[in-house]
Amino acid sequence: MKQKVKNTIPVYDICSLHDADNNHKDVIAQPFAEYLKIHPNLHSSHRHTFYHLLLFIKGGGYHTIDFERFPVNVGQVYFMIPGQVHSWNFEGDIDGYVINFSEDIFRNFLLKQDYLEQFSFFGGIAKDSVINLPQQIATTVSGLFADIISDINVSDSYHADILCARLIEVFITVSRNSPINHKHVPIQNQLILFNFRKLLNTYFAEKRLPKEYAEMLYITPNHLNALCNDLLGIPAGELIRDRVLLEAKRLLVNVDVSISEIAYQLNFADNSYFSKFFKKYAGVTPEDFRKSFK
Numbered sequence: 001m002k003q004k005v006k007n008t009i010p011v012y013d014i015c016s017l018h019d020a021d022n023n024h025k026d027v028i029a030q031p032f033a034e035y036l037k038i039h040p041n042l043h044s045s046h047r048h049t050f051y052h053l054l055l056f057i058k059g060g061g062y063h064t065i066d067f068e069r070f071p072v073n074v075g076q077v078y079f080m081i082p083g084q085v086h087s088w089n090f091e092g093d094i095d096g097y098v099i100n101f102s103e104d105i106f107r108n109f110l111l112k113q114d115y116l117e118q119f120s121f122f123g124g125i126a127k128d129s130v131i132n133l134p135q136q137i138a139t140t141v142s143g144l145f146a147d148i149i150s151d152i153n154v155s156d157s158y159h160a161d162i163l164c165a166r167l168i169e170v171f172i173t174v175s176r177n178s179p180i181n182h183k184h185v186p187i188q189n190q191l192i193l194f195n196f197r198k199l200l201n202t203y204f205a206e207k208r209l210p211k212e213y214a215e216m217l218y219i220t221p222n223h224l225n226a227l228c229n230d231l232l233g234i235p236a237g238e239l240i241r242d243r244v245l246l247e248a249k250r251l252l253v254n255v256d257v258s259i260s261e262i263a264y265q266l267n268f269a270d271n272s273y274f275s276k277f278f279k280k281y282a283g284v285t286p287e288d289f290r291k292s293f294k
Contacts, residue, residue, distance in 0.1 A: 009085060009253055010046040014102050026105040027163055029149045032056075032096040045087040045253065045293075050102050051116070052080040053170070055138070055145055059094030063087070065126040067249050075138035077174060078130040079121040085250055097145035101167065109164040114198075118190075119175050123197055137177045144170050192217060193231055196224065196239075204243040205267050210236035245281050248274075252290045259286045 017028060017039060030038075032054060045064075055077045062071050064087045065080060072090065080086060106115065116122045121129045133141060148166050151159065199213055207213060211221040213236065221236070228236045244266060251262045263274035278286045 009250075010044075011049060012042075012046060013049040014100055017100065024105075024152055024159065024163065026102040027148075027152065028098070028100040029145070029152045030098055031149070032098045033094065035098045036090075036094065043088050043090075045085055047083055047085055048080065048100070049082050050100050051082065051122070052086070053099040053101075054078055054096060055141060056094070056096040057138075057142060058096065059090055059092050061088070061090035061092075061094070063089070065129065066246055068126040070126075070130045073132050075133045075135060076130065077133060077138075077141060079119075079174075080129060081122055081124050084124065084126070085253065097142065097149065099145065099148060099167070099170075101163075105160065105167075106164055109161060116171070117194060117198065119171050120178065121174065124201065131174060131178050133174070133177060137173065141170060141173055144173065189227055189231065192219065192224075192227055196228075196236070200240060200243050204240065204247065205265070208240055208244070208267075210240065213240075241281060245278070248278055248286070249282070249289065252286055253293055255290065259290075262286070 014026065014028060018025065036042075056072055056074055058074065060072050062069050063078070064070070064085075065078065066084050066086075070076075070078070072094070103116065107113075121131065123129075144166055148163060148170075151162050151166065154162075195217055196213055199216055203213075210224050214221040214224045217224065224236045228234060228239055232239065234242075248262060248266060251257060251265065252259070259274070260271045263271045266274065268274035268277065275286055278284075278289070282289060284292070
């Protein structure tokens, strides 16, 4: 069995960011300006073991999710899942609302354990997780975030359920107004794509062919490709390749691990083949990518 490459990007769990006065160990909710003052070191690249939501109501600059850069816009909301690499470079007075939560908060609230994964912005695809909301919807979502911050300070027999219900209201409100959901998609096709992405996150280093995933989904490779082209605008093979490339970037940030070790971890035949793959699809060599990130 291959030993996983250790990654040295700082990883924060929700306990390490908790305020001592917080009554809810699985949720942090604060005005963002206040959060920035308490955690000024979080601007550099890091990962979370929890879900992270942020709504901007003031400021500029940019933030980066999994090496994709997004300009800050007022009314913009973004969602991050555990494991994604994140950094930011803000300009001017920045403010908004931030919510961090552990999936454990929903464990006793929802029978459907994979409930969050039905939302496109929790799919682990950076460009799908950053949404610029219309002003009216941004105001509504801002009010929901503010309500959650107020609820954090309440401790009674209903507090956990109220937080879960408000979080779900945020997810549904944003999802209903997300451009990616404007196209009507049959529920069966959504389910297939959801399961494909779930399998891909598990087997990307082992299985590189659409037919391997199609077999596990009990559909034909042509059907899988047609779904990906229709719903995402790219074929299944490109989705697989992009997932491998993303993992390569995440591992290359770790300067203590050799490129040969990363090639081995990702099941490339040798270092040369990995370097050619990376240069072809990232536009730079692994060495140059690592230098530019430093």
